[in-house]
Amino acid sequence: MTLEDYFYSFEDKLDYFPGRHNYVSAYKTFKDFMDREVHKETKAMTLVIDEGDIYLNDHSADHIRMVIEKVSRILWHEDEQILDLNPLECFILLSAIQIHDAGHVIGGREHHEYNAKEFLKRYDSYVVGSPEKKIIYEVARAHSGKDDPIGKLPQSEDISNFRVRMRLLAALLRLGDEMADEASRASAFLFEQNKIVKGSRLFHAFSMSLNSFLPHVDTQEIGMRFNLNKSRCSEVFKKPTKDGGEVDTYLLDEIYERTFKTFRECLYYNRFVSDKLRFNSVSVTIEFYDDDNFIPFFDTIGYRLQEKGYPRLKEENVYALCGKDLEKDGAKLDGEFVKNNMRADGNQEQ
């Protein structure tokens, strides 16, 4: 059972929703609109807006289905109950999943998360009020960005006495989206025909090589399994850099980098969920064989990303970590500074 199936099971149980409104019916109508009018256009519109520089991997309704499936797997437990989420939270999460990438259609790839608000106007306002729409938008918006977007959300907000845990929902969406990246998301045929723009080719190669990407709730581990053939393994890809340039990259090196990113996303997600929902490690298996003979041409690489030893921080000292808190007029607030700026009369120097 997916999160969506679980949510649909409440279609006749309106006591579970604010104002006894039929949120299930509203969602179905909205989903239908998104499927017909928005998701299938995402890639095409990005091509137009980004002037052909980018050829995204799948952002269609299939990607939405995959996010829902990954989130469902995170929430899935042996008793087949969707853990903890109330029906209104399911509604908010599913709606946020529907719109999380849709902003591409309006404004392109950059800050696409800010453009998604427009679609929510399609919801019947008699059923879904502005506060719910705002919550959906906020949860969806936090699916990307590194400036702690989930931490900036309120822990929860109540809608007509129904609690909505915004951070939990945003964390689920963000990790589900991270994990919704498998071979099916790549444009394999175009890749083989060498029809994908060079700046996007590496990302499609990554998706094509990712055989499985699954959360294991029993061991609280995320498993990633890759298969590299000789061709992809030996190709030197052009990876775009932030300054508009490009850098030569092997797919294996990209896999190392992306699995590390997944682990970082995992740690970020863990901040906002309860113990039982956490994932403490990412287990990676990389196999090397060609599709036509399945004979390994290199020994399988396996590694586990997990926190170990004494906690380490990227920043090496308190000044780097705390930034402006320990600066005054651009100078470090160190012992020397304080000694040289001590005041005699109790008034701060101005």
Place this chain on the structure above:
Amino acid sequence: MEIKSNNPFEIKTPETNSAEDILELFVDVFPDFWQVKETGHTFLNGPRGSGKSMMFRYMMPDCQMLKTGSKACDLDYFAVYVGIKQTNINNTDLERLSNHATLIINEHLLSTFVIANVLGSIRQTFNDDLNDYTEEIRRFYRDTFVEVVVQSGYEGGIEKDCDGCEGNNLFLRMINVVESMEKECKKYCNRLALNRDLATPYTGALTDFVDFVSPIITGLKQISLFPQGKPFYILIDDAGYLNLAQTKVLNTWVSYRSTKDICLKISAQLDYKTHLTANDKRIEAPHDYSEINISTVYSSKTSDYNDRIKEIVRKRLEKYLNLKIEPEMFFPQDEEQEAAINAIAKKLAEDNYDPERPYASGDAARRYARPDFIKDLQKNHKSGATYSYAGFDQLVAISSGIIRYFLAPAQEMFSVMVAKNPNTEIREITPGVQDEVIKRYSDNFLQGQFDVIRKDQGVKNFTLEKADKLYNLVDSLGELFHVILVSNASERRVFSVALTDSPDEELYEILDKCEHYGYIHKRTIGNKEGTGRNRMYVLSRVLSPHFKLDPMSFAGYKFMDSATLKIALTSKKKFLQAMSKGIAQDTPAQPTLFDNPDFESND
């Protein structure tokens, strides 16, 4: 000839004063509160009447332009005033939202209220001068304002075309739109109040800091009317009136640390509800904001409070009475009383002369002359003589760091003088009138204020029982300090208690209320063991005439545990009995510094 005298001490609401009046009357207190003008978020705490609103008014662009003689674009910052007390965004109907999108709706109300005030404040300051910037204002309107309003889900309709609209009118149009967004939400809240059914969803616009306040302020800043590259200061006055959700929202705004563009200057009357944000993180000084407690600054030894009041009085006397005299001349002391006290001081100095301890004689004179005089008066009370609280220095000391506590009684003194001396130019307030009025003011400060507290009970979750305990506590402390003053204890100038342990919840709440209503202010001091700090509670010197205390010399403090202090909540008599062991009643006054372990000097 009829002499018309404007009362020089009249207290006007700063917001309604003209920039010219403010400039003439304002005494620069920013050296004491420099953080307020600095870039960064600031909390300014102080009781009612401590000068917070005056500071904010002085920071407004009309005053700053007049003061510096420069244009708005050359100012160091651009300040806009947002008075919370004047608003009804915190109406009781909003309490009904407690389980319905509380944070979202309250953030919308606060965002629209702030932006409506920002736009209104700019329009009020510049009026038709805005027309000189019409093109830039139109660009802001088209590119930013319309965009964020549409994004907020506003369905009231917004006219995108602005080609025929001048700057001033465009500002009016924007104000109307924002106020309409606010009203739309208020109407919904009112509907909820009438109909408990939450089934009707709110379908109007929703705004917040990130998508509404910030882009609007950042967009406005681009207009060349405003100082380029300098922040907007949003002066949020009386933030204690915000409800809990709005307070959390405001704290969330503080936590964004967007001080490059927007600095929030937040004042409260020691009643700010929480420092938690909407996501239940705590904002803290100094890394999220700087904090000023006016009472603490002005009760510290280094404060220049006395000089500030002198300057205020000088300015007012000159402006309203054309009098260029020193404040001490206008508020003369009771010379006969001072002569008597000086005589006692001289005798004490002689009696305590010790060549091996050269400081002892002066110390004794300073410590005991005034208390001994008060004690003598008390012994001879049948003569009718009482201690006089006249004299500028005494009145300043009594005002306890709160400017209004000086101006309000001074205003009344002046009125009494005018009534007693019609058709006469008032060139001083006689000691008799000063004493009469300040004693009445002190009595009213306790009694009148207490009536307010009793009325507040229930409304602010403060029960009548607690209100009575609050009164008992203040009354007991005042009485204790008076008993100590007229005792033979080595340190008689006690006006504070330092707790050796933490107060329980009830005592803490009542002490908090005492501070809020201005009966006490809080400080901390190092404990006797030198291992940490203790809470110290200082009785307001406004109460010194009521309790017959010496306002000039609140130097010592009394250590006690919170269990003892709690006795004062219910019984003054038992509290004084419990404390009597520490007070030397019969010991001859032979001063030795710190010879009583229960007392510490704060000199």
